[in-house]
Amino acid sequence: MRNKLVKKRSSKAGLPPGTLVHIGERHREAARVSIIVYDENNITDQASDNLAACATMRGQPGVRWINVEGIHSIELLQKLGECYGLHPLVLEDILNTDQRPKREDYGDYLFIVLRMLSLKSGGEGVASEQMSLILGPDFVISFQEGLAGDPFDPIRERLHTSRGKIRSLGADYLVYSLMDAIVDNYFAILESVAERIERLEEELVDNPSRETVGRLHTLKREIIFLRKSIWPLREVISGLERRESSLVREETVIYLRDVYDHTVQIIDTVETFRDILSGLLDIYLSTISNRTNEVMKVLTIIATLFMPLTFIAGLYGMNFRYMPELNWHWGYPAVLFLMLVIAGGMLKFFRGKNWI
Amino acid sequence: MRNKLVKKRSSKAGLPPGTLVHIGERHREAARVSIIVYDENNITDQASDNLAACATMRGQPGVRWINVEGIHSIELLQKLGECYGLHPLVLEDILNTDQRPKREDYGDYLFIVLRMLSLKSGGEGVASEQMSLILGPDFVISFQEGLAGDPFDPIRERLHTSRGKIRSLGADYLVYSLMDAIVDNYFAILESVAERIERLEEELVDNPSRETVGRLHTLKREIIFLRKSIWPLREVISGLERRESSLVREETVIYLRDVYDHTVQIIDTVETFRDILSGLLDIYLSTISNRTNEVMKVLTIIATLFMPLTFIAGLYGMNFRYMPELNWHWGYPAVLFLMLVIAGGMLKFFRGKNWI
Amino acid sequence: MRNKLVKKRSSKAGLPPGTLVHIGERHREAARVSIIVYDENNITDQASDNLAACATMRGQPGVRWINVEGIHSIELLQKLGECYGLHPLVLEDILNTDQRPKREDYGDYLFIVLRMLSLKSGGEGVASEQMSLILGPDFVISFQEGLAGDPFDPIRERLHTSRGKIRSLGADYLVYSLMDAIVDNYFAILESVAERIERLEEELVDNPSRETVGRLHTLKREIIFLRKSIWPLREVISGLERRESSLVREETVIYLRDVYDHTVQIIDTVETFRDILSGLLDIYLSTISNRTNEVMKVLTIIATLFMPLTFIAGLYGMNFRYMPELNWHWGYPAVLFLMLVIAGGMLKFFRGKNWI
Amino acid sequence: MRNKLVKKRSSKAGLPPGTLVHIGERHREAARVSIIVYDENNITDQASDNLAACATMRGQPGVRWINVEGIHSIELLQKLGECYGLHPLVLEDILNTDQRPKREDYGDYLFIVLRMLSLKSGGEGVASEQMSLILGPDFVISFQEGLAGDPFDPIRERLHTSRGKIRSLGADYLVYSLMDAIVDNYFAILESVAERIERLEEELVDNPSRETVGRLHTLKREIIFLRKSIWPLREVISGLERRESSLVREETVIYLRDVYDHTVQIIDTVETFRDILSGLLDIYLSTISNRTNEVMKVLTIIATLFMPLTFIAGLYGMNFRYMPELNWHWGYPAVLFLMLVIAGGMLKFFRGKNWI
Amino acid sequence: MRNKLVKKRSSKAGLPPGTLVHIGERHREAARVSIIVYDENNITDQASDNLAACATMRGQPGVRWINVEGIHSIELLQKLGECYGLHPLVLEDILNTDQRPKREDYGDYLFIVLRMLSLKSGGEGVASEQMSLILGPDFVISFQEGLAGDPFDPIRERLHTSRGKIRSLGADYLVYSLMDAIVDNYFAILESVAERIERLEEELVDNPSRETVGRLHTLKREIIFLRKSIWPLREVISGLERRESSLVREETVIYLRDVYDHTVQIIDTVETFRDILSGLLDIYLSTISNRTNEVMKVLTIIATLFMPLTFIAGLYGMNFRYMPELNWHWGYPAVLFLMLVIAGGMLKFFRGKNWI
Numbered sequence A, B, C, D, E: 001m002r003n004k005l006v007k008k009r010s011s012k013a014g015l016p017p018g019t020l021v022h023i024g025e026r027h028r029e030a031a032r033v034s035i036i037v038y039d040e041n042n043i044t045d046q047a048s049d050n051l052a053a054c055a056t057m058r059g060q061p062g063v064r065w066i067n068v069e070g071i072h073s074i075e076l077l078q079k080l081g082e083c084y085g086l087h088p089l090v091l092e093d094i095l096n097t098d099q100r101p102k103r104e105d106y107g108d109y110l111f112i113v114l115r116m117l118s119l120k121s122g123g124e125g126v127a128s129e130q131m132s133l134i135l136g137p138d139f140v141i142s143f144q145e146g147l148a149g150d151p152f153d154p155i156r157e158r159l160h161t162s163r164g165k166i167r168s169l170g171a172d173y174l175v176y177s178l179m180d181a182i183v184d185n186y187f188a189i190l191e192s193v194a195e196r197i198e199r200l201e202e203e204l205v206d207n208p209s210r211e212t213v214g215r216l217h218t219l220k221r222e223i224i225f226l227r228k229s230i231w232p233l234r235e236v237i238s239g240l241e242r243r244e245s246s247l248v249r250e251e252t253v254i255y256l257r258d259v260y261d262h263t264v265q266i267i268d269t270v271e272t273f274r275d276i277l278s279g280l281l282d283i284y285l286s287t288i289s290n291r292t293n294e295v296m297k298v299l300t301i302i303a304t305l306f307m308p309l310t311f312i313a314g315l316y317g318m319n320f321r322y323m324p325e326l327n328w329h330w331g332y333p334a335v336l337f338l339m340l341v342i343a344g345g346m347l348k349f350f351r352g353k354n355w356i
């Protein structure tokens, strides 16, 4: 099924800024919260929704990563907001799940919004989920809409096994890692879309059917949505890379440049898809025109061949009493010969026009 | 009914700048003025058009919000202008109701023009009304063209119940609230337009008719007008957010950033609509081509099948005296068989061309 | 008649810069010069071409406005040029009437070129005339190509009646007033073009004919010329407004901002026209496709219905001696019945395809 | 004949920078060198290729203009290069005749590349020649590919007759004069192209033929090349005008601004041509569609009229023994009447559809 | 065969940054390493993959150029990386062979990525290979994917024969030389593409067939890829030219400006190709429309001519007992004459419509 063009948010009209209303679909029953606290030496991982210990937790050494899956529990959000001093406008944006990617600096923390894409089951079609990130000096909070699965398992594993530099670098490196995982995932999406485009390309050349143009439109629409999800990301990351906030450390910049580079590459590819799809429609239309032309030629050849002959036959089918030819002995063969001559002339004319 | 492309303003040609002439339709009989004065502790609300007390009112504590519905009373505007020291060019622009969104700094006050959109009764079509705002140090004056209804009732209610921060912040926050209400309303417009686009999309795939292309054009036209109304708003708000005027306070900036963000999201959505609509026309055209092709095939198959047969029948309907076949005992069955062979050959040819 | 794409200027090739050659049509017999001198208290107006007093006039108090209608008199231009110290390149540009709007600073004076538009008699088509302005510290010289009429009569009247501020402000305000009159006049042009577009829109939906596409092209062409005439004006005025020359006084800026604003609004409208016209062609093409499709259906229905029947009739019109059916008593009614069945089947088939 | 899309330069691949290889066609047998030396009082003109005196010539008073026609003599170029200290990369670029317009500062001298356009004999088609200019403190060297003729004769004459300021100003003014002559020549090219576009416009409306679309494509292609030749010139001249090199004197700037202005006007006109041509194809396509539609209507009217009648005639041409109508006395007139009724009904149906 | 739209890289998702995984095809069995060390007086050249001497090699006088063909040996890359202190992210990018051209400054060295293009065997189609360059103070490392051949043989030769300045200038000049060779090679690619476009242009005008549109699409697709490969190069080189890194010496800048200029010229040409191809499709479509129109005319002429005649013949083939005309002596000749009159009228009608 196609993605909706917009999400219903009229229920929010007129409410004061910072009013918490969930906009979007509810993807899971209860929200799930997981808290990972780590430094170079230790790591603890708890899947709980008991946020009571919040106050005491702040100020402890190490980096805390709080991942929230399913954001419809407004109470939970408010608790987290109080504990980490988040602005009501931030909480509101987390709940409004049709945000475009953006980065907002609130001084003590950065608020980042991304779109997390995944292939719909069945393989055709791309689902989009809002991913909100809070980057504090020693904590990261991530909010997912709650679609099943996320691309962060390899990061969790690296945290536990302490592979790579992830444990020795700060919260900003964790945010980089999350963003990198999301962007890496875009490549998988692009691979799938590319395959569909290539299949369509072959279909168009070999045997375009009526459904082809529908599939073309669906692909175009998806690419419009991909563009909308990915284009603004470029600026989000380039702002981080330029260290516009002091929460981003010098040693993370080189990694942000890498993910920025990937983003540009992805955008380039999406533009390529766009250009190719727009060319495909032109092929389709000219194939249809060609076919109509071919059908017309067959019709014209047949009609042009048989209409004069049928007329002649009709002529000698008339019942006039005085038609001298009818009584000629060689009348019938002569008419047959005349018909052959006419048919031969017609065929020559068609050959001259390159129609046969 | 479609919106007019331009409003008649030729009557104004040659008049000196600052001449007050109302350009646009008169939407209500008499102008209605309401004045709300409030500070953190008190609020008074009077629906009156007695502006006599103007001079004494200025300089009192608290914030004053003067809302004018229906702007065709030039006298009223002049009184307000004198009282609040508004430049004649400002009054002139308020009366010329085909302004594009803009922000002008007159030192003592800011002049802001927005477009207020609403759905026409019947649900299809978007009406547009000019909304002019004056932001002074402790007053806000809003001018509406006077179409029935406005999206400000929730703000009035918040002012009276003192919900949110609205009573404790200044005139600039009130202006933000008005702009936010207008922008929130755009989302409702977009929802309605999105629904119509999606209906059209389905109609095009399922059963495009002659009216479809007319509806497509109407939607395209509306989106051109939406763009024109919304695009310039982006710059208007970003200028406020950058605090180019000292009338905007530090604490309001964070809220302006929020409404700016919504504006960008709305613009993004309008562009998406544009791209999708432009794709829909292509689908329509290829569907029509496809249909013509299909009709042609039916015609060609029938003609190609029956023309040779009819010719043969005509041949043996000729009245020549000496036609030996006519006297053969098996002549008739032989001709029928010949006809069957020809028809079979034709059908095979069509199958080879994938026409049947 | 359509406007020419370019004006002949090959006669000028190779001449040294500043050579005075008139390029364009000669619109009136003799040039007409009018000189208005005014300050807050006095005003004199003389329609004369006696420029002898030039030398003594310079340095007198008040503002002088010299308006020249018809620029083909090179002698006159040279006299004016000497008297006011105009650069030969300025005089050359005044004579080359296919300039695009521009603003050039010659230190002592500003040279401004605008396009003055008017509706051709008959109402369809826009004529364009070059208007060159010299703004000195206390004088304004305006050069018109000499088409009948100009939009400056209200300004002349205001000067004489001293209405508005025009007499108390300087030469720069007079230049503003002239530019404002020209831009106000653009609105009238746009109204006329908008009306023609709307008529075309209705015609396309109701009853497109062969001439429609020609009219569409004429409108497109006119809008291309409008764009070319109006777009550069934006930059001309914004440069004045930013006071890049000291000849523009502080108090005039606010008025220049107003006319700048109008220019932007006009450009916006022209772009809207462009977008709508480009959509109209798409409608036209799909209407034609639709009609062809409809015509084809009628043909196919008729052919598909009658070809098999005619074949059957032909079959029993054959003259074979041994055709048993011909002698059956119920042969004729049976064939009629068969024909009815075939026709009914065909009609059902068409209904299944939604053709009837 | 059409211009080639690219010039063969594969022979140069792998050669070290500054290797001198002529790329392009050889337009004349031997190169022709002319040297004009002038100051305010004297002028000498010699058409020679004896460059031996080079060393002694440098440092003499006055301005030297060395014009080289035909650049395939590598020896000559090397001699000039040594004498005037030109960088090998400059010489290489002079020989590679598919450069785009550019300006390069080598400190002691400026290197400028322009495209010199001329109408091909026969009037249709534009030939392009590379013109390379070296501007030193007191010398100008110009290199032409060697097509017959150049637009500099008026400059030579002005130099000899000392008309205008050309003799009293420096080498930079000479460069300006050359560029001005080239740009003036562009106007002549545009006039010729405009005429062809206008002829095509009329042809399309009156009587489009199969060749029309070919001519349209040829014009489009030429305009693509015009754009490519002229667009970069704008930046070349604006850099000179901004006096990025000290070789350009203050008093020349005002003249450069003039030629810059012409360049912008030319670019504007080329863009107008582009927009109009792109509209013309749309007209062509809709005219063809219209015609096909008209042809189809004629066919459908004829077929729809005669097929039922022919069927009825066929019906009563059947040879069944028992066909009661055949024996009715008024059978024949009744059938004729029935046929008339059917034909009348059909014609009414066509009129209802507005087909006749 | 067409190039793939994207390269499979999903295997990399989730891996920490700097993980070395080869993405792309393996073009040769074993990697080949060649090391050239040179200064103004000496040069040694060894084709080996023994990198053991790495540590001792660093710090020696002269410039070292290490060329690696075939990058799938991760071990080799790691050894090189350790020896020259390359960042893991650099090694990762070298292995991911679908990078867009870019330049990254790592302080001690620059990392540059280019696309190396070559014609596929058979002449149609362009192969693309990633070329990664490391520029250190006294060394250059180049990594090629390993397609057979490279355009660097002339450079190797110049190094050995000491032709040009290559031996006397530093590592940055070597990088320039490599880039120049690659860009020179682009010209050869463009020549081949230009030839194919020109062949297609002629084919379209003379005798467009069904395959034409497929070829057009293939060319369009290739040009999209060319653009993608070449556009970013412009910025890569302009950054080097502006000496953003101190590894680029003053005396190399003039050469980088030259290769920059070539890049701009190539981009210009690719854009020209794009514009021309987009025009070609329009020609194709209008040619098809024209042909269909012509076919339709033949059909309509034949049908319009013979249908009325056949009807008349059918009329007098009816078997009514009482048909007076049948017994008239001049009945048959009269009907023949009537038929002639009708045919003549039809032909006149067609001539009036300019159909014959």
Ligand SMILES: [Mg+2]
Pocket (backbone or CB within 6 Å): A271
């Ligand atoms: Mg793009």
Ligand SMILES: [Mg+2]
Pocket (backbone or CB within 6 Å): none
């Ligand atoms: Mg875009």
Ligand SMILES: [Mg+2]
Pocket (backbone or CB within 6 Å): A271
């Ligand atoms: Mg792009």
Ligand SMILES: [Mg+2]
Pocket (backbone or CB within 6 Å): A271
């Ligand atoms: Mg693009």
Ligand SMILES: [Mg+2]
Pocket (backbone or CB within 6 Å): A271, A274, A275
């Ligand atoms: Mg694009």
Ligand SMILES: [Mg+2]
Pocket (backbone or CB within 6 Å): none
């Ligand atoms: Mg593009």
Ligand SMILES: [Mg+2]
Pocket (backbone or CB within 6 Å): none
């Ligand atoms: Mg398009």
Ligand SMILES: [Mg+2]
Pocket (backbone or CB within 6 Å): B271
């Ligand atoms: Mg856009």
Ligand SMILES: [Mg+2]
Pocket (backbone or CB within 6 Å): B271, B274, B275
């Ligand atoms: Mg867009």
Ligand SMILES: [Mg+2]
Pocket (backbone or CB within 6 Å): B271
């Ligand atoms: Mg967009």
Ligand SMILES: [Mg+2]
Pocket (backbone or CB within 6 Å): B271
């Ligand atoms: Mg866009």
Ligand SMILES: [Mg+2]
Pocket (backbone or CB within 6 Å): none
């Ligand atoms: Mg388009």
Ligand SMILES: [Mg+2]
Pocket (backbone or CB within 6 Å): none
């Ligand atoms: Mg298009």
Ligand SMILES: [Mg+2]
Pocket (backbone or CB within 6 Å): C271
């Ligand atoms: Mg535009």
Ligand SMILES: [Mg+2]
Pocket (backbone or CB within 6 Å): C271, C274, C275
């Ligand atoms: Mg536009």
Ligand SMILES: [Mg+2]
Pocket (backbone or CB within 6 Å): C271
């Ligand atoms: Mg625009």
